[in-house]
Amino acid sequence: MASSCLxxxxxxxxxHPLFRQGLADLITREFGAxxxxxxxxxxxxxxxxxAQPWDVVVMxxxxxxxxxxxxxxxxxxxxxxxxxxxxSMHAEDQYAVRMIKAGANGYVTKASASQDVxxxxxxxxxxEKYISAAVGEHLAVVVKSGSDQLPHETLSDREFQVLRxxxxxxxxxxxxxxxxxxxxxxxxxxxxxxxxxRLKNNAELTKYAIQQGLVE
Numbered sequence: 001m002a003s004s005c006l007x008x009x010x011x012x013x014x015x016h017p018l019f020r021q022g023l024a025d026l027i028t029r030e031f032g033a034x035x036x037x038x039x040x041x042x043x044x045x046x047x048x049x050x051a052q053p054w055d056v057v058v059m060x061x062x063x064x065x066x067x068x069x070x071x072x073x074x075x076x077x078x079x080x081x082x083x084x085x086x087x088s089m090h091a092e093d094q095y096a097v098r099m100i101k102a103g104a105n106g107y108v109t110k111a112s113a114s115q116d117v118x119x120x121x122x123x124x125x126x127x128e129k130y131i132s133a134a135v136g137e138h139l140a141v142v143v144k145s146g147s148d149q150l151p152h153e154t155l156s157d158r159e160f161q162v163l164r165x166x167x168x169x170x171x172x173x174x175x176x177x178x179x180x181x182x183x184x185x186x187x188x189x190x191x192x193x194x195x196x197x198r199l200k201n202n203a204e205l206t207k208y209a210i211q212q213g214l215v216e
Contacts, residue, residue, distance in 0.1 A: 008125070009052075011037040013045035013059040014087075019110075023058065023087070023117075030118045040064070042071035049079055056124050061088040061095050065180060068095065069102040069157040076103035083124040087117065096135045098157060106130030151197040152212060159196070162189040166202055167209030 008031055012020045017040070024036045037054065039045040042065040049057065057075070061068035072084060085106045086099045096107040106120045106129055120130035155163060165175045172186045179186070190202075199205050209215050 007033055007035050009035045009037070009054045010121075011039065011045065011048055011054045011057045013039040013042070013057060013063065015040050015060065015063045026114055026117065027121070030121075042066040042068075042074075045071065046074055046078075049075055049082065054082060056083045056085060056121060058085045058087050058121070061086060061090055061099065064178075067157055067161045067179075069098050072099060072102040072104060083127075085117075085120055085124055085130065098160070100131075100135075102157075107135050108132065150212065151208070152214060154196050155193060159189055159193050162186060163193050163205065163209060164214055166190065166193075167206045167215045169206075 010027055012023055014020050014023070017038075020038045020040075024038070027036065028034055037048055037052075039048050040063070042063050045057070045059060045063075048054075059068070059072070063071070065071070066074065068086070068088075072086075075082065075084065080103070083105045084103065085108065086095075086104045087108050087110060088095055088099075089110045099107055105124050108117055108120050108130070112132070116132070123130045152160060152163060161179070162175060165178065170178070172183045172190070175181075176183045176186045194200065194205065197205070197208065199208065206215075
């Protein structure tokens with residue numbers, strides 16, 4: 001652990017202030033004196049990692065602006081050695097592989113026990129990766145399956161994000177506003193998704209997403 005003259009610096013990036021505060025309290029109880037930084041968007045997170053040094057970043061997958069994998073790749077391009085723990089509401093089979101491929105050093109769901117989060121942070125701070133049993137099992141399946149991917153696993157990160165939003169019942173206009181894109185761009189993504197997955201319409205897409213557990 002850090003000594004009083006070398007305080008840990010942990011940046012929490014999540015768009016929910018109450019969650020950031022709860023996580024900050026958990027980290028402080030576990031590690032003692034810690035400098036906590038907070039970011040509510042991907043852009044704020046990137047600004048903060050550029051402005052000052054951090055020992056580890058804890059980030060959510062879903063934040064306003066750039067999607068999780070894109071934001072993580074941006075961070076890792078500039079600071080490849082900065083450990084990043086992804087703490088997400090999404091189950092391991094939805095985003096874990098995408099985030100690890102993007103450079104995450106660990107992935108924990110928000111449904112995990114508090115001690116799991118603390119253990120993950122300790123491993124990252126020790127220079128190791130944190131892969132839970134569930135993530136490890138899913139990674140093994142992905143590696144074993146090779147090219148036998150499920151249809152949604154062929155999508156780009158942005159296409160996957162749009163897929164989930166369509167399946168959640170959001171309109172093209174609502175998705176465009178959330179992702180800061182034009183409605184025409186969302187329509188293009190939708191067309192690509194349907195083509196890649198060989199589906200005909202939003203109803204089939206939504207049915208598939210529900211069957212695969214891609215939406216809450």
